[in-house]
Amino acid sequence: MLRRSLALLLVTALAFTSALVAQDRRDVSGDLGVVASSSPDASDLGAAIMERGGNAVDAAIATAFAMAVTHPTAGNIGGGGFMLIYPDDGSPPVFIDYREKAPLSSTPDMYAEGGSRKTHRYVGVPGTVRGLALAHEIYGSLSWKQLVEPAVKLAAEGFVMNEGLARSLSGALRSSSNEEFMRVYGKKDGSAWQAGDRLKLPDLAATLQRIADHGRDGFYKGKTAELFAAEMERGGGYVTREDLARYRARVRVPIRFSYRGYEIFSAPPPSSGGITLAQMLQILELYDLRAMGRWSSETNHLIIEAMRRGYANRAQYLGDTDFVDIPDFLTSKDFAKELAESIDPQQATASEKLGPPIAMAGESRETTHFSVVDRRGMAVSNTYTLEAGYGSGVVVTGAGFLLNNEMGDFNPQPGVTNRRGTIGTPANLIVPEKRMLSSMTPTIVAKAGRPYLVTGSPGGRTIINTVLCVVINVLDFEMDLRDAIDAPRTDHEWFPERVRFMGAADAAHAEMVKELQTIGHEIQPSRGQGDANSILLTGDGARATADSRWGGAAAAKK
Ligand code: GLY
Numbered sequence: 001m002l003r004r005s006l007a008l009l010l011v012t013a014l015a016f017t018s019a020l021v022a023q024d025r026r027d028v029s030g031d032l033g034v035v036a037s038s039s040p041d042a043s044d045l046g047a048a049i050m051e052r053g054g055n056a057v058d059a060a061i062a063t064a065f066a067m068a069v070t071h072p073t074a075g076n077i078g079g080g081g082f083m084l085i086y087p088d089d090g091s092p093p094v095f096i097d098y099r100e101k102a103p104l105s106s107t108p109d110m111y112a113e114g115g116s117r118k119t120h121r122y123v124g125v126p127g128t129v130r131g132l133a134l135a136h137e138i139y140g141s142l143s144w145k146q147l148v149e150p151a152v153k154l155a156a157e158g159f160v161m162n163e164g165l166a167r168s169l170s171g172a173l174r175s176s177s178n179e180e181f182m183r184v185y186g187k188k189d190g191s192a193w194q195a196g197d198r199l200k201l202p203d204l205a206a207t208l209q210r211i212a213d214h215g216r217d218g219f220y221k222g223k224t225a226e227l228f229a230a231e232m233e234r235g236g237g238y239v240t241r242e243d244l245a246r247y248r249a250r251v252r253v254p255i256r257f258s259y260r261g262y263e264i265f266s267a268p269p270p271s272s273g274g275i276t277l278a279q280m281l282q283i284l285e286l287y288d289l290r291a292m293g294r295w296s297s298e299t300n301h302l303i304i305e306a307m308r309r310g311y312a313n314r315a316q317y318l319g320d321t322d323f324v325d326i327p328d329f330l331t332s333k334d335f336a337k338e339l340a341e342s343i344d345p346q347q348a349t350a351s352e353k354l355g356p357p358i359a360m361a362g363e364s365r366e367t368t369h370f371s372v373v374d375r376r377g378m379a380v381s382n383t384y385t386l387e388a389g390y391g392s393g394v395v396v397t398g399a400g401f402l403l404n405n406e407m408g409d410f411n412p413q414p415g416v417t418n419r420r421g422t423i424g425t426p427a428n429l430i431v432p433e434k435r436m437l438s439s440m441t442p443t444i445v446a447k448a449g450r451p452y453l454v455t456g457s458p459g460g461r462t463i464i465n466t467v468l469c470v471v472i473n474v475l476d477f478e479m480d481l482r483d484a485i486d487a488p489r490t491d492h493e494w495f496p497e498r499v500r501f502m503g504a505a506d507a508a509h510a511e512m513v514k515e516l517q518t519i520g521h522e523i524q525p526s527r528g529q530g531d532a533n534s535i536l537l538t539g540d541g542a543r544a545t546a547d548s549r550w551g552g553a554a555a556a557k558k
Contacts (some may be wrong), residue, residue: 081384098131100124122236185343203400273441319427348520367458466530
């Protein structure tokens with residue numbers, strides 16, 4: 001109540017007195033509220049919500065709904081994700097878990113036969129609308145309608161595509177056999193989308209209007225739920241109206257640990273992100289990385305070995321804590337010390353030494369992350385996803401939104417584990433209403449009790465390693481945020497037993513790569529890793545920095 005009254009006062013004081021900052025859209029500074037996302041329209045909309053007096057959670061909700069329109073590869077109402085909130089009133093950070101769940105009729109071996117994941121069969125029960133509604137219930141200051149209606153307008157009037165979306169959507173349409181996807185997202189004359197084309201989504205606008213009018217019931221009940229269930233029946237999917245009605249988002253306590261005097265908050269299970277990040281960083285904390293240098297083989301050997309150990313334990317222990325017990329020692333300093341002692345400074349460890357090859361679900365590299373900070377210092381780190389790009393590729397007929405294929409994040413074959421990276425450990429096997437293990441790692445680093453770095457990334461299993469790289473670039477090497485985001489990233493996931501390094505082909509890193517190969521690391525070049533739209537708060541104010549992969553943008557209120 002108090003929040004709402006304060007917000008109303010702010011609306012009156014600030015209404016329409018400010019304009020968006022126009023400068024290089026990838027880097028924006030400002031004290032009054034900033035957003036960094038993969039969608040320029042959505043970042044603008046988040047900033048506009050703060051101009052109307054909204055706080056960071058309001059802006060995040062509006063940004064998320066806008067991205068369900070403008071970033072269909074991962075922005076969504078038919079998927080799920082996680083929102084980490086750092087309040088401005090001294091209360092501890094809160095984590096909203098809106099991860100999808102397994103339908104009631106699921107069984108552990110329902111995908112043992114394999115087959116395409118781009119089908120109705122892989123759709124999990126979506127959590128996004130419930131998650132955003134829960135965040136609004138706890139922290140919202142503007143009305144729900146004010147946050148959803150800008151997305152209704154974007155969908156109804158259309159938005160202009162950038163090069164990245166035009167190319168990616170045209171590719172997805174070429175390989176799709178889903179008629180509704182082609183009807184809703186295809187160009188009327190059947191040609192490929194071009195940068196500058198306008199995409200209108202009238203069915204999605206009508207669904208978003210139902211959500212604006214009826215809150216979460218506009219999605220989980222009534223017409224949207226009917227259309228959803230009918231789509232599932234038509235295509236052999238498992239999600240029913242009962243599944244939709246039973247879905248609940250959860251408030252959870254974030255993973256919290258210290259790193260070189262900073263406090264880090266990150267994603268708890270059902271994400272593997274926070275626990276794995278804590279383990280890897282606390283191993284690295286035992287070494288003076290700064291003295292060794294960011295691009296020395298010594299530092300990068302340690303980073304790779306920390307990743308190898310973090311991902312081995314991820315595979316062995318992690319799953320949805322509503323269904324499995326996860327040992328506390330995984331995030332302790334003592335365990336990190338034990339893991340560090342097993343690292344040979346002169347030689348790569350054989351991954352098999354850390355446990356038998358275990359096969360994990362192959363997570364797709366899509367998903368999207370955005371960060372928001374408002375004028376009072378409230379911070380939001382949000383990562384959400386449809387799993388693969390455009391999810392299952394199934395659009396709910398008549399409702400205009402894409403459905404996830406998140407069921408592919410469960411371990412698909414009980415007991416089957418292999419060197420290619422499939423995992424069959426019990427912690428992440430399918431159980432009705434269980435949440436599938438995620439790698440999404442929305443993270444906030446705090447300094448002296450205030451947010452300092454807000455970050456996260458898409459990228460499937462690579463997400464946690466992307467966040468690790470950004471965090472050490474900023475905290476250990478004091479890089480400017482732009483440099484920290486642009487720096488080449490490293491990825492090792494225990495199995496497959498190879499390092500992907502974005503700088504592998506650069507002459508500047510040739511010597512380091514050679515030295516790493518000499519001590520037993522297989523280094524492969526990678527085309528790209530992650531899209532870490534982040535915010536850094538310093539004495540000079542907040543700096544929002546968009547990554548480059550998706551042509552994202554930062555926006556500020558002034
Ligand atoms: N589907 C990507 C993730 O949850 O990490």
